[in-house]
Amino acid sequence: MNFCIIGMGLFGSYLARELSSRGHRVIAVDRNEEELEKVEGVVDDVLIADAASEKTLQDLGIQDFDWVLVTITEDLESSILIAMLAKEMGARRVLVKAASELHARILEKLGVDWIVFPEREMARRIAETLQRKGPFDFLELAPGYRIEEIKAPPGFSGKTLRELDLRRQYGISVLAIRRYVPRVEEDTGEVGVEEKVVVPGPDDAILEGDILVVLGSVEDLERLRAML
């Protein structure tokens, strides 16, 4: 995918590094040359420019990126202006880092596709992880939708995914199963256990102790977790 990241503060530069390391094409924009030095050689290209200008965005070909990520929070006027211009000029999807609730409300009115509060999100994620019994983690795909690891509820054991029909019953899909299985050591003949990842088909049965990697809405996942 193609990303244009505007603002190379801490958050912007982390995003740039992460996306580049995953093989995406990333263009970093900042009006401060020193900030861009942090990602020079890491991203595909850097541009020293004030992105709060129609000409800069036009020169960038802002409508050609899959995502425009606006990570500036110290200058709200610029953040709002860039978001507005990007949307007006036909950017496909725009993500903006919000600095406050008021900032977020303005961005919402502009039709920004994804408004993020990274510190708040991270705090919520850490709190949720801490309050759970097991070391389960999750990945937020989009607001309200997650890929999450859930211990298979006791009633699921021995039933196939077809029989459980989780998509219809709970609105969730099982993407993978983490499972300990018996293993006979080749050299000693001793029986041990090893963990395997199974990409299940409809006729695969859930076993006791399985960890299900599931995709669903936060509400549907909560409903499933309530069965534990």
Next chain:
Amino acid sequence: MSEKESLQELLEEAKASFMMHQYSVARKILEMVLEKEPRNRDALYYLAMIYMILRDQDQALRYLNELLRHYPSDEAAQKLLSRLQRDRA
């Protein structure tokens, strides 16, 4: 059939159930074995593996520690213990 033979038979049945992923069945049989012979190495070892599979690491650790208390040089148990500790980290 002597008591030893009957214990051996129970153990074989438990091991077969374990390999067929029937962990609840295997666990019950192994608990019966331990009632008769609390230091039975295989019963302790298989129960530790079953609890590990069922993600009850505390119970798995309890059986492994018990096994290693009686058989400190048991290599398979040591290997399972380090695996368990690695997974808990």
